[in-house]
Amino acid sequence: MSAGEPVKVVILDREFHVACTDAERPGLMAAARHLDERMREMRNNARTAGVDRIAILAALNICHELLETQARMSSSEQALAEKLHALNLKLEGAFVPSLQ
Numbered sequence: 682m683s684a685g686e687p688v689k690v691v692i693l694d695r696e697f698h699v700a701c702t703d704a705e706r707p708g709l710m711a712a713a714r715h716l717d718e719r720m721r722e723m724r725n726n727a728r729t730a731g732v733d734r735i736a737i738l739a740a741l742n743i744c745h746e747l748l749e750t751q752a753r754m755s756s757s758e759q760a761l762a763e764k765l766h767a768l769n770l771k772l773e774g775a776f777v778p779s780l781q
Contacts, residue, residue, distance in 0.1 A: 692717045693724065693732060719743060 687698040688706055690713035701709050719739040727735065 693720050693735070695732075716743070 685701070685703045685706070687700050688709055690697050690699060690710065692713060697713075699709060699713075716739060719742060720735050723735045723738045723742075724730065727738070730738070
């Protein structure tokens, strides 16, 4: 997969050109919009923070949300695995020939 034309993204009124494939373009654009929104929130709440600080705070918040989501998914996957195991045991028990 080769990179297409660089994609222009605007974050906090600053323009960046990022190389990506055509298949990655929609995801990159969505990520840039999300980051721009989060950085604008940080800027509006901090009032005096510099762009570097805003970027770090936004990145920390996004990473924190990602880790929380991964932990919840891991817990859900574990619960699902346990339910599947229990169901498997029930099915195995139902198919054991009776000794009559």
